[in-house]
Amino acid sequence: MFGRNKSEMVTPERALPGRTEAWFNLADKHVVLDAPVVTDEVPDGFEVAVFGLGCFWGAEEIYWQKDGVWSTSVGYAGGSTPHPSYEEVCSGMTGHTEAVRVVFDPDVISYADLVKTFFEVHDPTQGMRQGNDVGTQYRSALYTLSEAQRETAIELSKKYGEELERRGLGSVTTEVRPAPTYYYAEDVHQQYLAKNPFGYRCHANTGVKFPA
Numbered sequence: 001m002f003g004r005n006k007s008e009m010v011t012p013e014r015a016l017p018g019r020t021e022a023w024f025n026l027a028d029k030h031v032v033l034d035a036p037v038v039t040d041e042v043p044d045g046f047e048v049a050v051f052g053l054g055c056f057w058g059a060e061e062i063y064w065q066k067d068g069v070w071s072t073s074v075g076y077a078g079g080s081t082p083h084p085s086y087e088e089v090c091s092g093m094t095g096h097t098e099a100v101r102v103v104f105d106p107d108v109i110s111y112a113d114l115v116k117t118f119f120e121v122h123d124p125t126q127g128m129r130q131g132n133d134v135g136t137q138y139r140s141a142l143y144t145l146s147e148a149q150r151e152t153a154i155e156l157s158k159k160y161g162e163e164l165e166r167r168g169l170g171s172v173t174t175e176v177r178p179a180p181t182y183y184y185a186e187d188v189h190q191q192y193l194a195k196n197p198f199g200y201r202c203h204a205n206t207g208v209k210f211p212a
Contacts, residue, residue, distance in 0.1 A: 006092035006135035007128040015080035016093045022083055024186050031191035032064050035071035038184065039103045046070055047106050049114050049149070050077060050179050052097035052141030053122040054130030057192040058201040059100040062121050064191070068108030073101045074192075075184045077143055078175070083183055089137050097139050097175075101182055112152050115142065116210040119160045123204045125170035131204030140172075143179035150178070156210075163211045 026037050042048060053059045056074035064072045076084055079095025089096050102114060122130055124140040142157065144150040153176045161172035184190075193199050 008092075009136050010080070010093050010095050012080040012095070014093070015095055016084065016088050016091075018081035018088075018094070019083040022184070026184060026187050026190065030064075030071055031194045033069070033071055035103070037071070037073050037190055039071050039073065039101070042103050043070065045105070045107070046103055047111065048145055049102045049104065049111055050099055050143040050145070050182060051102070051114075051118050052078065052099045052139060052143070052175070053118055054098070054138045054140075054204065055133055055200065055202045056098035056100050056185070056189065057199060058203055059098075059122075060191065061193045061201070062117065063100055063102045063114070066104075066109055066114070066117070068105045069102055070105060071103040072191075073184055074189050075099050075101060075182050076137075077180050077182045078141055079180075082181070086186055086189060090135065092135050092137070096137060096183070097141050098137050098185075099141070099143070099182065111149055112156065115153060115156045118142065119156070120208070120210055121203055121205050123206050124157075124160070124172045124174045125164060125206070126204065127173045131202050133202055140174040142174055142176045143182075144176065145179045150176070160208075160210060163208060164206060167208065169206055169208065
């Protein structure tokens with residue numbers, strides 16, 4: 001299992017079987033924000049966005065600092081294995097990418113602004129990796145929860161991709177599709193960099209700001 005090419009997506013037939021239900025508990029409160037970690041129910045008028053942009057520790061930290069973001073969490077999405085563990089996801093045998101789930105107030109920050117941040121803080125041209133982190137769990141992904149989000153994600157992916165190609169920096173490989181089931185990661189990974197301020201951050205970005 002651990003000798004396979006982690007840059008190749010595992011087929012659903014070969015994916016690990018996983019579990020029928022969550023197998024660990026999560027803290028009630030977000031370490032940084034005055035909000036719950038598990039946000040299956042969100043305040044009226046708020047929206048949810050799900051992003052994959054490399055190691056989820058640093059990705060979550062970026063988003064919890066944004067005005068208008070009510071809560072964040074990290075988890076796994078886009079694969080076949082139900083209720084996976086971190087080690088299973090890192091094996092490349094689940095098909096999941098590391099993801100951050102963002103609950104936000106659209107009256108303060110728009111989904112489009114969150115997507116622009118997404119493109120600016122990682123490198124969406126690298127395929128199944130981010131910097132030195134190699135594997136399908138590090139792929140770039142925009143998982144949309146509405147038709148409006150889908151249209152915005154596609155439009156902004158195209159616009160940023162055109163800017164990167166104009167500069168000779170490659171093509172966008174970001175996966176854009178309706179949000180699959182999101183599985184919360186273990187409690188040790190939630191708000192990891194608030195608990196471990198000197199922990200690992202991977203932001204292999206292109207250095208290109210989103211075009212006006």
